[in-house]
Amino acid sequence: MSKQAKTAITPTREENYPEWYQQVVRAAELAENSDVRGCMVIKPWGCALWENIRTALDGLFKATGHVNAYFPLFIPKSYLEKEAEHVEGFAKECAVVTHHRLEEGPDGGLVPAGELDEPLVVRPTSETIIGATYAKWVQSYRDLPILINQWANVVRWEMRTRLFLRTTEFLWQEGHTVHETKEEAWEETVKMLEVYKQFAEEWMAMPVLTGEKTAGERFPGAVNTLCIEALMQDCKALQAGTSHFLGQNFAQASGIKFQSREGREEIAWTTSWGVSTRLIGAMIMTHADDDGMVMPPRLAPSHVVILPIIRKDADQEKIIQYCNETAAMLRAQSYAGRSVEVVVDDRDINAGEKGWQWIKKGIPLRLEIGPRDMENGAVYAARRDLGPKEKYTQDRMEFVSTIATVLEEMQNNLFEKARAFRAEHTREINSWDEFTAFFKEGCGGFVLAHWDGTEETEQKINDELSVTIRCIPFDYEKSGTGQCVVTGKPSRGRVIFAKNY
């Protein structure tokens, strides 16, 4: 680092938040833009993070009775058209396959050939293609429920993209379930939202609010969309996961019918729910600082990096051996359901630069090990949640035996810090003046305010302040009745407003 720069990331959050975000992603080597419009390359450190997210979520899905399956990438155009609102929502931004080969054109270059009878859409989401399969699987109430999840890539042709937050292709999971009754489907919708909340808070260390979307913000074709909403460090909200109660809309469109216990033919009830690589963007904007990424220990690709400090060639072999021994001891420990993961970084590059690379990657713990540490049976440690220069010497055995405790403490600290930030930027507001000032003059945040329940008012707030209703909390009536912050009309409870991603 040059002397001018006091932080590893330039600009800082305060100087230019969107640019800071891009620089954190770059410096942490999480992902980069590809030459293909809006598609990203997820680099090894980002991919390992996604794999940890996947493993943890998959465990939660299995614990709630779900199994995985895999459905086709392509959706025939006619399938998408089956549900009117759904096609309306996705037709404007989908990759369309029209040909099945390339052949030499008149000027020598290759041109598309073999036109398809019916264009195929690269799945933007899979309700319609999965629904067509479920229609074949379901005959009787005995075939229900179907509780299936899919890990897949999807494509939505976004005009303005940003790494992880909004990309043309992204990775996600999509759960698709079928039920006998409305009540069971609703219970599933709520249960999966709870799973997302649990994952966000316990694994990502990211506090979330939960509730229902307003009609205008629903998934196209859904009866009801539930969501988890988190507050980023620039005081804008980010929708991190959604769980949709689809009623009988998609079952009707796809023909998912069954013979009921009473022998009648009935239309099934379905749900769908998903989270994506966007979660990585959420994690960055919740925890990263002006020195780069900060990984929540439970999901960190590696927990500890060991940096051998070799001042004389004669020490090299012994120090490397001591480092490898330390790594082996740490790997024998376990934390959050896996072995403690350790990198011994013995690359022959400048030690300071090397340390900063790992700070920017957000690894929870760094150990510098030189001749004196070795002689003393010690390690010289640094925690990513403390300042880059706050380091401490610790007995090696003690460091090893307390590693899981320290990691969990760091995990909890990150959660508490994010919770405090959210509390600081959440306010109950009762007047339009105060509402306007909150979003125009300050950095913003979550506002709990009364709303008259109309789309007109929702639209007016959005037009004037670019502020939207993030969700209607499940228990919103507990906040008491009041008057709409815009129109003064009666309101049954407070809803959550914020600017958003």
Add this chain to the structure above:
Amino acid sequence: MSKQAKTAITPTREENYPEWYQQVVRAAELAENSDVRGCMVIKPWGCALWENIRTALDGLFKATGHVNAYFPLFIPKSYLEKEAEHVEGFAKECAVVTHHRLEEGPDGGLVPAGELDEPLVVRPTSETIIGATYAKWVQSYRDLPILINQWANVVRWEMRTRLFLRTTEFLWQEGHTVHETKEEAWEETVKMLEVYKQFAEEWMAMPVLTGEKTAGERFPGAVNTLCIEALMQDCKALQAGTSHFLGQNFAQASGIKFQSREGREEIAWTTSWGVSTRLIGAMIMTHADDDGMVMPPRLAPSHVVILPIIRKDADQEKIIQYCNETAAMLRAQSYAGRSVEVVVDDRDINAGEKGWQWIKKGIPLRLEIGPRDMENGAVYAARRDLGPKEKYTQDRMEFVSTIATVLEEMQNNLFEKARAFRAEHTREINSWDEFTAFFKEGCGGFVLAHWDGTEETEQKINDELSVTIRCIPFDYEKSGTGQCVVTGKPSRGRVIFAKNY
């Protein structure tokens, strides 16, 4: 089962092998055809099998120093065109994206709109798109080697598809590595072939031959393609994995250059290697029998199914409890790196039918547990590698404590059986008459025979007998010199012939 049918699968392998295959896939609920041309739905049992394959292979890749990353689904047409042989090989069968939205057409239906300036191809393989990224990553010899693997879906527009064996969309992994020298790249190519061989033999219980492909069978653009080849039960060979030495062809085309240790600009050396969901087809055709799938225990989605046999309602609760206890004891055991996985199948359907469903799914062990077993602290067990009616009573504790040993014994038995089958159907042949008779009159198999090394001879054998050279064994010169089985011209060693998938 009706009394006429003596096997769970109709037709049998002998009656109609291709149809038997389809019926095994169907009866085991591994996959089914979707409404999208050539694309399959991988059902939960098949998906769990693929996930186990993925986990085991991923462990082997990581143990050999590789990390995962993820690259775009789409390849700009111009990228594919960069390597002449490569585009030649893939242009004829690729899904082409030409538009990025659907909009209302003249007759009310949706039509493709928003034509792209440059068509995008859905990746049939990723050498070109990954190469473009590597070109940016690599500046100096210090950036090498790059050892990356990707788990992804790919699309090849196949005209004749068959579940798992050849589908338009399939799941696979593709390793893409970059090296400083030819020797290192070659070493990597060979190393990954060895990883595939190890996986096929130790995990899939499927013996494989290894060697080089002839020029005509190489991956388009490769300097050399190495492969593993297995013999299916109809005596046809199946290529189960390939590892390509790409020389400098793709590095040249993508511009992967680096400053060498001597300060010169040099072109890098690359490799790529992949296996796909085709492995599931290989596993079926190696191990399944006329009663359905037979899962190699190390990869089986579940190891044991427990079938409660309830004759009186009064027994129900106690028997279910005994079954659940047994399941918990088994789950506390581990085998091949994971907990023993157990299903308690208490569905209220006919017990005989239920048992047959699990036989067809190929689960290694079935336990029927009725009141007498419970009273005796016993289980009534059946192994999938024995006849469907060969069952035995065993003390429950003994069954639990020996589970890993029994599973490993079954794994080894499957491998030995497949190896014996291959030995029985492998022959050294020295005359054209005998060669012809072997393939025309018998079921076929692997033939080790002399070949004059020319494409003409290779083509003639293919034209006359639909027999191809599966590989040239690495040590083929050890088999001694001889005379080509077709032309009588001199040969340096025996190569492997077979009919193939």
